Structures are given as C-alpha cells and as structure tokens.
Amino acid sequence: MIKSVYINGIAAISPQNTFEGDDFFSAPISFDDNYLLVQDADYKKYINPVQIRRMSRILKISYSTARKAIEDAGVVSLDAIITGSGYGCIDDTEKFLLSMLHQNEQMLNPTAFMQSTHNSVSGIVALNMKCNSYNFTYVHRGLSFESSMIDAMIHIQEGMKNILVGGFEENSKNHYQVTNKISFWKKNNINSLELLADNNIGTIAGEGANFFVISGEKNEHTYASILDIAMLYKPTSDEEVSKAIQDLLAKNNLTTDDVDVYLTGLNGDNTLDSTYYNMAEKLFASKSMLYFKHLCGEYYTAPSFGLWVASMILKKQMIPDILYCKKQATNSVKYILLHNHYRNINHGFCLLKHE
Amino acid sequence: MSSKVYITGIGAITAIGNNAKENFDSLVHKKHGLxxxxxxxxxxxEIFPVCEINLTNDALASMLGIENKQGYTRTALLGMIAVKEAIEDAGIAWKENTLEKKxxxxxINSTTVGGMRHTEEIYLDLLEKESQPETNSYIDTHDLGECTERIADYFGVKSYITTISTACSSSANAIMLGVRLIQQGIVDRAICGGVDSLSKFTINGFNTLMILDKEHCRPFDNTRVGLNLGEGAGYVILESEKIVQEENKKPSCFVSGFANTNDAFHQTASSPNGDGAFMAMSQALAMAHLEPKDISYINVHGTATPxxxxxxxRAMERLFGTDDAPKFSSTKPYTGHTLAACGGIEAVYGVMAIENGVIYPSLNFNEKMEELTIQPETETLTGVEVNHVLSxxxxxxxxNSTVIISKVK
Amino acid sequence: MEDLKTKLKEQLIEALNLEGMKPEEIDNAAPLFGEGLGLDSIDALELIVLLEKNYNIRIEDPKDGRKVFHSIDTMAEFIQSKQLSA
Structure with missing residues (x-):
C-alpha cells in the first residue's frame, strides 16, 4: 500500500476484561466448558432505551464496541463502516428458524428475521451515527475480517480519512451442538487457559466483537500502523504458507529477521496447529511466538481479536505472559506478524508496525 | 474513475432462463417466471407465487457434470452454473486448473441465506437425532462463504476469494469491489455477482414483514402491495485494460460508475424521500462523469413494495426530473426478487440491453402512482441507442447501491 | 373491558420487550406510536402477531393496523368487536 494506514481507535468485548479500563490480561479469566462467552458490558451506556429493547445480544455487543472504538479514536464522523462476520446474527437466525419449524410456519415474529441479516450491525451503526456513506459486510468464513480490513485499506488509498472496521461473532448452544457432530470442538472439557496442553482434535468455541478505527493520518491516538494484509486460500502445503509469508514481507521490504513477534491463531486442535509450529521453526526460530485463542475461543472473526491484542502490544510495548507460546528475549516490539487460519482453508496475514 | 474495467463475460440463471440468452428472450417477449x-x-x-427455477438439484448437478452431489447446496450449484456461463462467455480456459495461469x-460472491435451504430441512434432525452422513455433509454448508468456496474450487480460483452480504444490494456491491480490486492492481480479473436459492426461511421472513404479494407483483403501480420472491444467480467477468489489450478482446461494456450509500433512516425501510437512493445514483453519475440526461435506461430496484x-x-424524480426522465423498468416481475443475486442478474440484463439496443418492458403496470409523475416502460423498445444503463x-x-454500465465506443 | 386492557398492556410489554415498564404506566388513551410510547412500524408488525397469537384475530393488510393500534383503548375495542362478531 502506498499510503500508510493507522489504527487510531480500538475496542473489544471478549471473554476477557477487555472493554472498560486499560487492563491488558492482568487477570485472565478461564472457562471450563469449551464454550466461551463475552464479559457483558453496560450496554445501556451506549444504546438508547427505545432501541435496546429490540436488540439481540450480538447487536448490543457489536454496537457498543463500535461506539467505544469511535470514542477511542476521537473521531466524530466516519467515511465508511465495514464489518465482517462468518455467521452474522446467528442467534436471531436460529430463533426465527426454530419458531418456523416448531410453529409450522405460523405466527412468526418479524424482529428476529429482520435482525438475522448479516449486515444488521453495520446498518445499526450507520443508523445511529447518521452515516450515509459506504457500508459493507463481508461474510467469508475465516476471511471475513481480513476482507473487511483490505477493503478499508483500499479506501484509505482512494482518499477516505476515517473508517470503522469490525469483526463480530456470537456463540450459540444449538450451533455448538450441531458443529460438534463434525468434530469442531474438544470431546473433553478443558480449562481454556490450558488450551495447548490438550493434544487432541477440536478446539473451544468463542465469541466477541472487535472494532477499529482505521485512518490515513497518524495522531496521538495511534496504536500502530498496518503495513499490509494478505489472504491465502486452501494452501496445499506448508511451503505455500511459508512462501506467502515471505512474499508479504518482501513486498514491504522486510525479511523474517525484522519480525519481532509471530502472533498466531493456535487453537489447540492437533490436526490444525502444525502449520503454525512449522512456520515458527522455519521462519521465526529466534522470535517469540504468541497465541490468543485460549482467551477468546475459536470463531470465524477471531483474528480481529488477534489484531486487538497486537495493537495493545505495539502501543504498550509490553507482552503479557499469558500470550506466550514460546518466549524469546525482545527489547522492543517493532514489527508483528499476525497469522491466523480457519481449518487450514482460509489463512490471513496481517503485518503491523509500531508507531 | 482511474483505469477502465471492462465487462468481458456474463452469465445468469433465473426462473425465466437457464442462461443469459434465454433470459433475454423471455424479457423481450414479456414471459415471466412466476x-x-x-x-x-x-x-x-398455494398462497404466494414464486419465481422458481424448474430444475431439481440433481438436474443442476448433472448440468455441471457433478456425479456425487452430496454436500453441494442448491445455492452453490446455481452459482456454479451462472459462473460457468460467464467464464466461458469471456473466453477464459478454466479446465485442468488453467483459470489463473496468466x-x-x-x-467475489454474494448471498443472503447461503445454505439455509438445506439447513431448514435438516436442522431438527441435527438437533434431535443421531449423526447421519448425508445430513452431516450439510452442517458446514450453512454459512454464506461455503458456496463461494465450492464455486472457487470448481473453476480453480485461488488468488482472492470473498463473500459479501448486504441484503438485496449484495451483488451490486460485489461488482464495485471487483472494479476497485482491479484498479488497485490487486487482481487482473474478477468474477463478481451473487446467488440465492428460495427457502422457507425467506418466504416466511418476508411474510412476517407483510410485504409478499399473493398476486403477481406490480412495480411502480399505484395498486402494488408487495414483492414476489425468486431464486437465481448472475455474474459478470470484470477484466483490466491490460488483459483486454493483451488478449485482443473486444468488450462491449465497461463499468463507468458506482456508489454505495446508506439511508441511515430505518432498519428495514427506505426513507420516504429516497435520500440514500438519491445519493447512490448521483455519486455514481459523478464518478462516471455523466449528466442525468446521459442515462439511456434505468433498471430500477423496483421490488413493488409500497x-x-x-x-x-421520488429519488429518481429529484435527480432526473419528471419531464424527460430516462426510460425505466423493473425486471422483478420476471425473475422475482432474487435477494443477493438481483444486482448481478440485472447487471447481466444491462449489458444485454446495451449490446442489443433494447429496453425491457415492466410487467403488470396499469395505474400510475399517485405520488409520482414518472411511470415505467411497458413495451419492449428495440433499435434504441443504449449507451449508459443505470442499475x-x-x-x-x-x-443503497447503484452501478452504471456504459457502452464501449 | 378494564381486565382486557390490563391484559393487553402486559402482553404488549412482553412482546415488545419494553423492559422495566409497568402496565399502569401506559395510558389507555395515549397514542402508542410516534409521540406516545414511541413505537414504530416493526412494532406494528409485532402487534399483528400478538393479536393472532393471543386473540386469534388476523389483520391481513398492515394498513388496517394503524387505526387499530392507535391506543390501548382502540385495540381493546377492536378485539371486543371481533369477539362479539365471531
């Protein structure tokens, strides 16, 4: 990208205490049922009473996070709103679907249907911000958030100033039960903070909303700059993944030596994690390897939580112990490579720089 | 707009035809698909008519030479059929993984309900019964990105894959993104459009909003009460100037302008004065460096909801005036409202309007709306110089999304 | 009639998720939409479902809802007239 792109505001509602205050995993919260839910915020602070009564849980979570990110960036207007979500508002979707099936298609409530659309969140933010400009929602599985971010970065190149970008996903018991049939989740309940200790198939289910204000200008709010984002679809070998990483670095005149931290989407599924370990060994042997899904669980847009973590590390120049998979001495953190993949089908890479 | 992005191939499947040509013939002969x-x-x-493609999933799979269709959703199959036509129309070799060779x-795909048609059939079984291989093969097809990956895998697309869902403007937005990715040099070519298959979920959903018509829908008619749902897929192939020159292609059309705006008025309803629509159309015109009078034909969204x-x-009257506003029609009475697919399908119709010098007639229009002066075209117009189509x-x-397709001079 | 109105208010509070609101806080004659309770077109659709679910009364044309849903009074009258004619 020719023009630099900055992260000037961030907010996250996650299974950890990430929303209020300035805490950075000083007291990580553990879950023991493979099913992580967010720490609820005081949504009434962000949403007026007329609206809140109709909003589903994920709408409240996402909308509040979006507002907080905007506040954090200190901007008053947005040039675009772009969200990413693999399942969208799955709770409302299921609610409508199950009533339809159980009530034989009769006496169904419109609200659940209306809010089941994937672009409900971006629409509600626009509605409340009176933002008449560009409004997109990407729904491509493990690349929903990366697609949103690339779109925003292109918009900055095209001249936009401030863009809200967010990833969100909600956990649902029914969906958990159904996807359990195809071995998405661990068979035995584990302590989420010991995610990597269980060497079996499956991971833990999570959720969250992570929003960012992306800008073409650096200011006192800036957390980091995003140098580049790349996506890789269905690599046939780890060599292909390694080449994608090296190409991305080369495109930005960097090598693996420049990267201080390899931040990964390790999720404890022994059929899926080997690629990260191979990259760490092959490309980043002398670098720290971090992970974050023991804190947020697995979901399509979990890399947006990864980006929140990376933004915090770069701004605070501090790495909480809970994030380390492999610790190497580092004086300062200048470059972070965030690498996440969804079932080895969708790989996303995000290259960040300290400002 | 910076470099030109051309439309070099089109493909569509709807209730009025299994390919673009069949769609065209139905449109000019006023044959609806309800x-x-x-x-x-x-x-x-028996209550709500729909525009359903008269092919079973088996028939769709066999059109594609897919023998074991387990795990293929209707949405994926419809998308593949329309993409195949578009790729072949653009003269792109795709077999044996050659699509991205050069x-x-x-x-860039789009859909609103993805695999819902299958989910709604198997969901209670999934929740209440033991695992079955057949039903399990559809568990991971529910989300909206799965059909995109099926399409990508079938044709061997790998460089950039994504899915957009912004309700009924989805595939118009897919086209916009395609143009921007090519202009930024991220890709040379983009397959853009959308697909949705009919489902009980959407029929019941729109029914709760009380905007389904039990009769044939009547866009821009004073007596209109709602829409008819449909299913289908429509895609365009966008290519860079570089490809067009190197491959010595002679495309008929290019994308000259577009805009996406937000009404910021209500969760489901449009603002009564059409502020978002007005902004989308005027921004798209500005990007295309066109005046309102330059537009030859408007393919309106025209769902026939009040x-x-x-x-x-109202947005059209504000922008184009009432006296010599461009000719316009809605093709929704032919195809039904195909949700995410309509922007792609109607872009295909726009290209064919330019290539054939034709303006399609609206159906079921009898009585002008009391609030408006303008009214849709009701007869097929041929031999017309169609230079710029606004969709x-x-x-x-x-x-709100507007895409302008212009003739290559 | 008063019983019906109280019942109706309870049902309305539940269906529209008017958190923290009590039946006695809703004035029988006050408009439910716009100025009054601030309900909108989506609530109107929810009220149509409410009538069907609880009173077996169907409103086919959403336009008819406007008059019926003006206030608790008009809703109660409508329900009673339908029940009498049934």
Whole structure:
C-alpha cells in the first residue's frame, strides 16, 4: 500500500476484561466448558432505551464496541463502516428458524428475521451515527475480517480519512451442538487457559466483537500502523504458507529477521496447529511466538481479536505472559506478524508496525 | 474513475432462463417466471407465487457434470452454473486448473441465506437425532462463504476469494469491489455477482414483514402491495485494460460508475424521500462523469413494495426530473426478487440491453402512482441507442447501491 | 373491558420487550406510536402477531393496523368487536 494506514481507535468485548479500563490480561479469566462467552458490558451506556429493547445480544455487543472504538479514536464522523462476520446474527437466525419449524410456519415474529441479516450491525451503526456513506459486510468464513480490513485499506488509498472496521461473532448452544457432530470442538472439557496442553482434535468455541478505527493520518491516538494484509486460500502445503509469508514481507521490504513477534491463531486442535509450529521453526526460530485463542475461543472473526491484542502490544510495548507460546528475549516490539487460519482453508496475514 | 474495467463475460440463471440468452428472450417477449413452488415444502405453497427455477438439484448437478452431489447446496450449484456461463462467455480456459495461469483472479460472491435451504430441512434432525452422513455433509454448508468456496474450487480460483452480504444490494456491491480490486492492481480479473436459492426461511421472513404479494407483483403501480420472491444467480467477468489489450478482446461494456450509500433512516425501510437512493445514483453519475440526461435506461430496484417504489421513484424524480426522465423498468416481475443475486442478474440484463439496443418492458403496470409523475416502460423498445444503463439495488439496513454500465465506443 | 386492557398492556410489554415498564404506566388513551410510547412500524408488525397469537384475530393488510393500534383503548375495542362478531 502506498499510503500508510493507522489504527487510531480500538475496542473489544471478549471473554476477557477487555472493554472498560486499560487492563491488558492482568487477570485472565478461564472457562471450563469449551464454550466461551463475552464479559457483558453496560450496554445501556451506549444504546438508547427505545432501541435496546429490540436488540439481540450480538447487536448490543457489536454496537457498543463500535461506539467505544469511535470514542477511542476521537473521531466524530466516519467515511465508511465495514464489518465482517462468518455467521452474522446467528442467534436471531436460529430463533426465527426454530419458531418456523416448531410453529409450522405460523405466527412468526418479524424482529428476529429482520435482525438475522448479516449486515444488521453495520446498518445499526450507520443508523445511529447518521452515516450515509459506504457500508459493507463481508461474510467469508475465516476471511471475513481480513476482507473487511483490505477493503478499508483500499479506501484509505482512494482518499477516505476515517473508517470503522469490525469483526463480530456470537456463540450459540444449538450451533455448538450441531458443529460438534463434525468434530469442531474438544470431546473433553478443558480449562481454556490450558488450551495447548490438550493434544487432541477440536478446539473451544468463542465469541466477541472487535472494532477499529482505521485512518490515513497518524495522531496521538495511534496504536500502530498496518503495513499490509494478505489472504491465502486452501494452501496445499506448508511451503505455500511459508512462501506467502515471505512474499508479504518482501513486498514491504522486510525479511523474517525484522519480525519481532509471530502472533498466531493456535487453537489447540492437533490436526490444525502444525502449520503454525512449522512456520515458527522455519521462519521465526529466534522470535517469540504468541497465541490468543485460549482467551477468546475459536470463531470465524477471531483474528480481529488477534489484531486487538497486537495493537495493545505495539502501543504498550509490553507482552503479557499469558500470550506466550514460546518466549524469546525482545527489547522492543517493532514489527508483528499476525497469522491466523480457519481449518487450514482460509489463512490471513496481517503485518503491523509500531508507531 | 482511474483505469477502465471492462465487462468481458456474463452469465445468469433465473426462473425465466437457464442462461443469459434465454433470459433475454423471455424479457423481450414479456414471459415471466412466476409459478407455485414445485420443490419447497411450505404451507404457503398455494398462497404466494414464486419465481422458481424448474430444475431439481440433481438436474443442476448433472448440468455441471457433478456425479456425487452430496454436500453441494442448491445455492452453490446455481452459482456454479451462472459462473460457468460467464467464464466461458469471456473466453477464459478454466479446465485442468488453467483459470489463473496468466491472470490473477478474484471471486467475489454474494448471498443472503447461503445454505439455509438445506439447513431448514435438516436442522431438527441435527438437533434431535443421531449423526447421519448425508445430513452431516450439510452442517458446514450453512454459512454464506461455503458456496463461494465450492464455486472457487470448481473453476480453480485461488488468488482472492470473498463473500459479501448486504441484503438485496449484495451483488451490486460485489461488482464495485471487483472494479476497485482491479484498479488497485490487486487482481487482473474478477468474477463478481451473487446467488440465492428460495427457502422457507425467506418466504416466511418476508411474510412476517407483510410485504409478499399473493398476486403477481406490480412495480411502480399505484395498486402494488408487495414483492414476489425468486431464486437465481448472475455474474459478470470484470477484466483490466491490460488483459483486454493483451488478449485482443473486444468488450462491449465497461463499468463507468458506482456508489454505495446508506439511508441511515430505518432498519428495514427506505426513507420516504429516497435520500440514500438519491445519493447512490448521483455519486455514481459523478464518478462516471455523466449528466442525468446521459442515462439511456434505468433498471430500477423496483421490488413493488409500497415503500421501495415510492422511495426510489421520488429519488429518481429529484435527480432526473419528471419531464424527460430516462426510460425505466423493473425486471422483478420476471425473475422475482432474487435477494443477493438481483444486482448481478440485472447487471447481466444491462449489458444485454446495451449490446442489443433494447429496453425491457415492466410487467403488470396499469395505474400510475399517485405520488409520482414518472411511470415505467411497458413495451419492449428495440433499435434504441443504449449507451449508459443505470442499475439500482437497495437492501435492508438502508444499504443503497447503484452501478452504471456504459457502452464501449 | 378494564381486565382486557390490563391484559393487553402486559402482553404488549412482553412482546415488545419494553423492559422495566409497568402496565399502569401506559395510558389507555395515549397514542402508542410516534409521540406516545414511541413505537414504530416493526412494532406494528409485532402487534399483528400478538393479536393472532393471543386473540386469534388476523389483520391481513398492515394498513388496517394503524387505526387499530392507535391506543390501548382502540385495540381493546377492536378485539371486543371481533369477539362479539365471531
């Protein structure tokens, strides 16, 4: 990208205490049922009473996070709103679907249907911000958030100033039960903070909303700059993944030596994690390897939580112990490579720089 | 707009035709696709007419040479059929994984309900019964990105794959993104469009909003009460100037302008004055460096809901005036409202309007709306110089999109 | 009639998720939409479902809802007239 792109505001509602205050995993919260839910915020602070009564849980979570990110960036207007979500508002979707099936298609409530659309969140933010400009929602599985971010970065190149970008996903018991049939989740309940200790198939289910204000200008709010984002679809070998990483670095005149931290989407599924370990060994042997899904669980847009973590590390120049998979001495953190993949089908890479 | 992005291939499948040509013939001969569903097991079967493609999933799979169709959703199959036509229309070799041999390609797909048609059939079984291989093969097809990956895998697209869902403006937005990715040099070529298959979920959903018509829908008519749902897929192939020159192609059209705006008025309804629609159309015109009078034909969103047509009509009158506003029609009475697919399908119609010098007639129009002066074209016009087609797609969440397709001189 | 109105208010509070609101806080004659309770077109659709679910009364044309849903008084009158004619 020719023009630099900055992260000037961030907010996250996650299974950890990430929303209020300035805490950075000083007291990580553990879950023991493979099913992580967010720490609820005081949504009434962000949403007026007329609206809140109709909003589903994920709408409240996402909308509040979006507002907080905007506040954090200190901007008053947005040039675009772009969200990413693999399942969208799955709770409302299921609610409508199950009533339809159980009530034989009769006496169904419109609200659940209306809010089941994937672009409900971006629409509600626009509605409340009176933002008449560009409004997109990407729904491509493990690349929903990366697609949103690339779109925003292109918009900055095209001249936009401030863009809200967010990833969100909600956990649902029914969906958990159904996807359990195809071995998405661990068979035995584990302590989420010991995610990597269980060497079996499956991971833990999570959720969250992570929003960012992306800008073409650096200011006192800036957390980091995003140098580049790349996506890789269905690599046939780890060599292909390694080449994608090296190409991305080369495109930005960097090598693996420049990267201080390899931040990964390790999720404890022994059929899926080997690629990260191979990259760490092959490309980043002398670098720290971090992970974050023991804190947020697995979901399509979990890399947006990864980006929140990376933004915090770069701004605070501090790495909480809970994030380390492999610790190497580092004086300062200048470059972070965030690498996440969804079932080895969708790989996303995000290259960040300290400002 | 910076470099030109050309449309070099089109493909569509709807209730009025299995390919673009069949669609064209139905449009000019005023043949609509409304019927009662043959394949969906819904209590609304006899009540709400729909535009259903008269092919079973087996038939769709065999059109694609897919022998074991387990795990393929109807949505994926419809998308593949339309993409195949578009790729072949653009003269792109794709078999044996040659599609990206020379040029980096993006697949930008869109859908609103993805695999819902299968989910709704198997969901209670999944929750209440033991695992079955057949039902399990559809578990991971529910989300909206799965069909995109099926399409990508079938044709060998790998460089850039994504899916957009902004309700009924989805595939117009897919086209916009395709143009921007090519202009930024991220890819050389983009396959852009959308697909949705009929489902009980959407029929019941729109029914709760009380905007389904039990009769044939009547866009821009004073007596309109709602829409008819449809299913289908429509895609365009966008290519860079570089490809067009290197491959010595002679495309008929290019994308000259577009805009996406938000009404920021209401969660589902459009603003009565059509502010979002007005902004989308005027920004798209500005990007294309065109005056309102330059537009030869408007393919309106025209769903025939009381709210959409009033909002869209007022926005058109504000922008184009009432005296010599461009000719316009809605093709929704032919195809039904195909949700995410309509922007792609209607872009295909726009290209064919330019290539054939034709303006399609609206159906079921009898009485001018009391709030408006303008009214849709009701007869097929041939031998018309169609230089610029403006196509509108508006959706829930206040999402308004306009794409302008222009003739290559 | 008063019983019906109280019942109706309870049902309305539940269906529209008017958190923290009590039946006695809703004035029988006050408009439910716009100025009054601030309900909108989506609530109107929810009220149509409410009538069907609880009173077995169907409103086919959403336009008819406007008059019926003006206030608790008009809703109660409508329900009673339908029940009498049934």
């Amino acid at each position: 019927t009662h569903t043959r394949f969906l097991n819904t209590i609304h079967k 040029y980096k390609t993006a697949l 709210n959409n047509d009033l909002s869209e009509g 509108n797609s508006f959706g829930f969440g206040g999402n």
